[in-house]
Amino acid sequence: MSENAKKYAGDAVKKDEGGLWETVKVIIQALLIAVLVRTVLFQPFNIPSGSLIPTLLIGDYLFVSKYSYGYSKHSIPFSPPLFSGRIFGSQPKRGDIAVFKLPKDNSTDYIKRVVGLPGDKIQVVGGVLHINGKAVQRERVEDYKTTDLYGRTVSVPRYKETFPEGTSHFVIERDADRGYWDNTEIYTVKPDHFFMMGDNRDNSTDSRDEASVGAVPYENLVGRAEIIFFSIDENSSLWRPWEWPTHIRWDRMFERIR
Structure with a gap:
């Protein structure tokens, strides 16, 4: 060469x-x-269960703002023990829908609504949420269609619930006001902890169940749910794009979460 x-x-x-x-x-x-x-900044999150129906549906994909509550070790993928507590912290407001790490294992992602702040006394009486001894305003509105334990479509009572601060959202009572968690003891929220509940009150494992969830430490908060960027019927799949035209919930796209 x-x-x-x-x-x-x-x-x-x-x-x-x-x-x-x-x-x-x-x-x-x-x-x-x-x-x-x-x-x-933002973490994508998808809704795998119906605990926040009617606000969030199975098949919703949303963005969670990481900066809303500051940063803890749980803000970093795999939660490395680099530091404890929070930096640039800001406490959630009552009514926020927040993603957090399940206190029992500090790794499973959960998403619920903040209903109790540190020092609050929380109780459910006859299906009505009570905060510090006072019933939260609850107004019956049109029924909501959902599925029961057997997958059948049923109409269930829906209510507009208004917190003392004036923010409102909708909840459903699948078992009317006779569900297992519709009458509870009084829970006193510990300092630096938050009491979380689902909007699907009879189908939500949340802070009422102290053995499974309990109150959530401030450090375990990951971020606040902000906006739905994609939504597809729960019986479809994100990985079957040929089904999208008929299975996408177009009316939920880019909907702000409240």
Whole structure:
């Protein structure tokens, strides 16, 4: 092989190696940016259960703002024990829908509505939520169609619930006011803890169940649910795009979460 040919071949190899390294650098940079955005700004989250019906449905995909409550070790993927407590912390407001790490294992993601703040006394009496000894305003509205334990479509009572601060949302009572958790003891929310409940009051494992969830430590909060960016019928799949035209819930796209 001539000297010119050898030089040309060497230049070609170096060019290929340089192009490969540039591609690797771009991929690494993209991954770092994705991790940074997920850690500091927004985390995508999907709704796997019906505990927040009628506000959030199975098949909703939403963004959770990580900065709303500041940052803890749970703000970082896999919750590495880099520090304790929160930095740049801001407490949630009553009525926020928040993602948190289940206190029992500090790893499972849960999503519920904040109903009790530190120091509050929370109780449910005859299906009506009580905060610090006073019944939360509850107004009956039109029934809501959902599925029962056997998958049948049923109409259930729906209520507009208004917190003392004036924020409102809708809840449903699948078992009317006779559900297992429709009459509870009085729970006193400990300092730096929050009492969480689902809007589907008879189908939600939440802070009323102290053996499974209980009050949620401030450190375990991941972020506040902000907006639905995609929603598809629960019987469909995100991975079967040919079904999207008929299964996407177009009316829920980019809906703010309240």
